[in-house]
Amino acid sequence: MKTRILAGITAATLVAAVAGCGHSKGTPTDTAQSGGALTLGASLSLTGSLAREGTLTREGYEVCRSVVNGRGGVPVGGKKLTLDITYQDDTSKPDTAAQLVDQFNDNGVKLILGPYGSATTAAAAAVVERNKQVMADSSGADDAIFTKGYRHTFAVLSPATSYAASMVQALFDLADPKPKTIAFISADDGFSKTVTTGGVARAQQLGFTVVDTEFVPNGTSDVSGALTKIKSKNPDVIIGSVHLAEGVAIVKQAKELGVNPPGGFGETVAPPTPDFATSLGTAANGVLGSTQWTALTSGSDKWFGTARDYAATFAKQYNGRQPEYHGAEATAACLALVLAVEKAGSTDPDKVRDALAGLDEQTFFGPLKFNPTGQNTTKTMGVIQIQAGKPVPVWPRDASQSPLIWPGNRS
């Protein structure tokens, strides 16, 4: 009974919030028709469980907006359009993200910047497809989004299958002595499972023995069950396909439980975020992580220059703070739409879609080129290692800052 009441309250609050947002924003089409502005819509996790990542994504979109407008705007058919981004808060919930994208369509906003995360992106992609809007996906990496035959969603980032696989490849290329056995711990959301599948496949292909794969609830701060099971199998390396909470828990609880893989840990997206090293202190050192982008990523473009230039631009806008890959991938998604609109010479969604499908550009984020399903498979992931409390690029070699410290677990 109580949960029912709760569910009712939650639903009512949500409806009220969504309705409120929709009306307060007015009609963005007014500005678009005046010929002076190019309006993009973005539904983001500004509150709720993904508020942190959602905020980082918004920063990336804002960098794109200020850089493009700082140069007069997007050149379209002899005119320059001011870039305008309308944000709505989806409270980290996929249903709400889908409703908001639909609402953008009702208001005439056809060009969409992706929400944060695979679940919200998947929900938004279905609506985008139905409305024939166009979405540049900045963070929805789950391959499942791209198996449904959608033609209007384009992801600038490397697919989920390459997250853990890139760390396995880095171990294969750089680690000496080479580890023999790997255990995987995976969160149980769609994205993390796809990451694990890709990582296990690559490990087996490269001749590693996968001794165990354990699943834990998404977002949990207790992974002791999985670690207790893995302990008796003595893996050389433990690779987690996780988010920050589970990633921190793996390192902390492994120490508590006396699980000491000689090669240490790899943890996909957790280590590149600064919170990882601050919440773990010295225990974070040696942990590997995978990242969509670092300031050493090769490639450059006319709007943002190289990855280093981009980092400088970002730092200037945010009081000297260095960008994480969340910000960079968001800017890259915005850049993809800007480049496509420029190339199409029009803001017509069909023309922009075709221009995106044919895009082949080098950028600060690496290559932007989409396969027929809309994924960016040309780009490689980078691997970082926490060294002296800082994430340091170690792989691929041509974009590395310092050599891999091996074995990673020195405790």
Next chain:
Amino acid sequence: MSQFAQATVYGLLQGGILALVAVRFSLVWGVLNVVNLAHGAFVVAGAYVAYELHETIGLDPFLGMVPAALVLFVLGYALQRYLVNLVVNAPIFITLLLTFGLALIAVDGMVLLFTANYRGIPVGYAAGSLTLPGDVRLPVGRLIAALLAVGITLGLGYVMRRTRTGLAILATGMDRGAARLMGIRAAHVYALTFGIAAALAGAAGAAVSAVGTFSPADAGRFTLFSFVAAVLGGLGTMSGALYGGLLLGLVESWGGQLLPGTLVNAVAFAVLVLVLAVRPQGLAGKAFYAARVEA
């Protein structure tokens, strides 16, 4: 075998932390008949107090429990005295709505104040562990937290049964009308209860900050687990939530060993359903609380 022993030890410690979070939730529910949905937010607020003190003056988070408790006591007392008391006689739906609103404000307020970043206080000794026979590890930080949970629960039980204030709180919980006739100032007692509960939630938060990670978004999870532990243990006794928390920790830990890890929450709630079906008043609950007089 040592794997099972390890799971048991860890489950009990994990349960201790759950109990530490749940005891005061049970207190407010049992005495005030208020299901405090903002409880998790208090826990997180306590964690932030400990975190800020650690950042600024390097205070150990376990010592930080004291200032965290003080800050939250003042906050809790004021909230109950000047806000929740206004509707405490209204149907439970109204207090539910009010505390739900408070939780939303508190969580989003903390997002604004502290950002949504995940925090954790790296405490060297808390991450270490004692090795028992059979290579079973006993993590120090969790051990301290679990012992504190038991200590605080016993202490609270003593205060409730042996002091005038405690008896006044219990009396008000049993029969508000009769308590008033005996000269107990109900408004003050309510605020005091809520304040004590908030203080202990703050202390629990400080302990959580030393052994795990937290962010404002975790408030909901703390409320949920408190709810389950309180109902499991039974309302009305301080020890009920302790048993509930310990049982919940054990069940999750054992479930994690025997079943795929993603099913642990399902197992925990299945146990709740089972206990409610067999013993509706909970493990240690007393039936007379269900028949209390509302005035």
